[in-house]
Amino acid sequence: MGFNMLICARKIGTSAYSGKGGDASVTTWTFFLAPPAFAGGVGEGLLVLEINPRAPPCIARAWKRETGMQKLPCHDCGALILPITAESTGGICMACKQGIRQNLERSRAYYKARAEYDPADALWKSLVDRSIEDPLLTTLSDAERTYFTICLLDGEVYNGGFDQFFSNSSGSYYADAASGLEELGALNALRILRKAAETIFGGDAPPQDRVTRWDMMKRREGRRPNPESYLDALDKEYWQDPDDLGDRLQAYADRTGLIEPFKR
Numbered sequence: 001m002g003f004n005m006l007i008c009a010r011k012i013g014t015s016a017y018s019g020k021g022g023d024a025s026v027t028t029w030t031f032f033l034a035p036p037a038f039a040g041g042v043g044e045g046l047l048v049l050e051i052n053p054r055a056p057p058c059i060a061r062a063w064k065r066e067t068g069m070q071k072l073p074c075h076d077c078g079a080l081i082l083p084i085t086a087e088s089t090g091g092i093c094m095a096c097k098q099g100i101r102q103n104l105e106r107s108r109a110y111y112k113a114r115a116e117y118d119p120a121d122a123l124w125k126s127l128v129d130r131s132i133e134d135p136l137l138t139t140l141s142d143a144e145r146t147y148f149t150i151c152l153l154d155g156e157v158y159n160g161g162f163d164q165f166f167s168n169s170s171g172s173y174y175a176d177a178a179s180g181l182e183e184l185g186a187l188n189a190l191r192i193l194r195k196a197a198e199t200i201f202g203g204d205a206p207p208q209d210r211v212t213r214w215d216m217m218k219r220r221e222g223r224r225p226n227p228e229s230y231l232d233a234l235d236k237e238y239w240q241d242p243d244d245l246g247d248r249l250q251a252y253a254d255r256t257g258l259i260e261p262f263k264r
Helices: 038-043 056-069 083-091 102-116 119-135 140-166 171-185 186-201 209-220 229-241 247-257
Strands: 004-021 022-034 046-051
Touching: 004 056, 004 186, 022 102, 022 171, 046 083, 056 247, 119 247, 140 171, 140 186, 140 229, 171 209, 171 247
Parallel strands: none
Antiparallel strands: 004 022, 004 046
16 A cells, blocks of 8 residues: 555444442444545444554554544453443353353452461371272371262362262272261262262262273263263352252361371
């Protein structure tokens, strides 16, 4: 292009958004090039931004200058998002759209708490170290075994669902975890765990041997139509935490004296 061109913007419309973070609006513009003589036709809703022979970079700069790339509050959680995201999701952030905001917040709270000394965390690390040396858990007391296997179940399911729990070595402790949930009175979690086991293994008990479990999991397609979808539903039901399992575990650790040696 051998001569200067006008970079113009025409206002298309303004959209309003409201959410927990407050109210905001975004104006949508369309950009185009025009010869210098076009400047005389500028009217309402039309803006001449810049004169420059290299149009594309200027359009980008003009867009940033005129809109400021103003972020908008998510309707549901108030997190700030780009206008283009709001337009594609109906005004909510991707975390809310995908239904994972609650898990993200839980994860943030978990790792924030880990930065500080926590007796329960110290107890857990101690049990993990002992389980590595003694995978059969023969050196753990009944209370330690119950606490460890339920915490292991809980962590695996929150991290990757029941598929991960049964795929990893944690699946070897299925019977202990089920017995522990019953002891704690976490009957909803117990029901969900048993449904997950039935979905994968049918009427058979989940094998303690990991390789055998893997072989059975590969054949689970014949157990129930769409087993992955059914497991996903069970994961989400478990994530609702119908038994307040964390509170029950804490009370159990206090009642059995497990936590006492780790208090400062």
